[in-house]
Amino acid sequence: MNESIRAREVRAVFPDGTAEIMPTAAALRKAQELGLDLVIVSPTAVPPVAKAVDYGHYQYEQKKKQHEAKKKQHVVQVKELKFRPNTDDHDYDFKKNHAIRFLQEGNRVKAVVQFRGREIAHADLGRKLLSRFAADLTAYGTAESVPRMEGRNAHILISPTKSAKP
Numbered sequence: 001m002n003e004s005i006r007a008r009e010v011r012a013v014f015p016d017g018t019a020e021i022m023p024t025a026a027a028l029r030k031a032q033e034l035g036l037d038l039v040i041v042s043p044t045a046v047p048p049v050a051k052a053v054d055y056g057h058y059q060y061e062q063k064k065k066q067h068e069a070k071k072k073q074h075v076v077q078v079k080e081l082k083f084r085p086n087t088d089d090h091d092y093d094f095k096k097n098h099a100i101r102f103l104q105e106g107n108r109v110k111a112v113v114q115f116r117g118r119e120i121a122h123a124d125l126g127r128k129l130l131s132r133f134a135a136d137l138t139a140y141g142t143a144e145s146v147p148r149m150e151g152r153n154a155h156i157l158i159s160p161t162k163s164a165k166p
Contacts, residue, residue, distance in 0.1 A: 001039045001055060002028060010050040012038070021047055078157070080110045083133075085125040092129075096136055103140040103160040113147075113154045126154040134158060 005024050012027035013019045015034070022030075024038075031038040031052035039058055042049035051058075079102040081095045099109045111133050113126035130147035134156055141158040148155060 002037055005038065005040060005048075005050065007040075007048045009047050010038075010040070011045070011047050013041075013049065013051045015052060024050075027052075074106055076107055078108045078110050080112060083111065083113045083126075083129060085113055085115060085119050085122055085129065087129065092133075096133065099133070099137055099158070100140050103137065103158065106160055108160065109137075109141065109158045111156050111158070115152045115154075120152055123149060123154065130154055130156045 005028070007024055009021055009023050010027050011019060011021050012030070014030070015036070027050060028038045034052060036052040037055040037058075038050050039053055039055060040048050041051045079099075081099055083092070083095065087095075099111070102109050111130055113129055115123065115126060127147045127149075134143040134147075137158055141160045144157045144159055146156070
């Protein structure tokens, strides 16, 4: 901005809509005559584009634009659902409905089957449960991989499909 502009010449844009290529010093003088600051808006252009604006107001507008962009952004979260190898059908359906809601909101779902004690001997039951879970949610999301064992837990990660989002 102003004296800190290092380019020899700039494409100066003024409030009345005129744009011309001129030496930086001349563009700065003209902006100061109008009571404005000379601000580089596109430093990568050849020559760089500088605009004569009120710098305080310019900063305010930039912050406002960033805030609006941030508001429209959706951060994808990983929602975790925990099961046991002998989870009952009603509990399974309840958690499946939660998973459907999470996927429709655009979040990823991690389903985990926890094994305690001697349940680990029946790891195949946990894998079957996760495979069934992934199959039931194919309309809303896709499984990123097959069910995997990590220690005493088996898990699967499901990402939402584009059509599942509202």
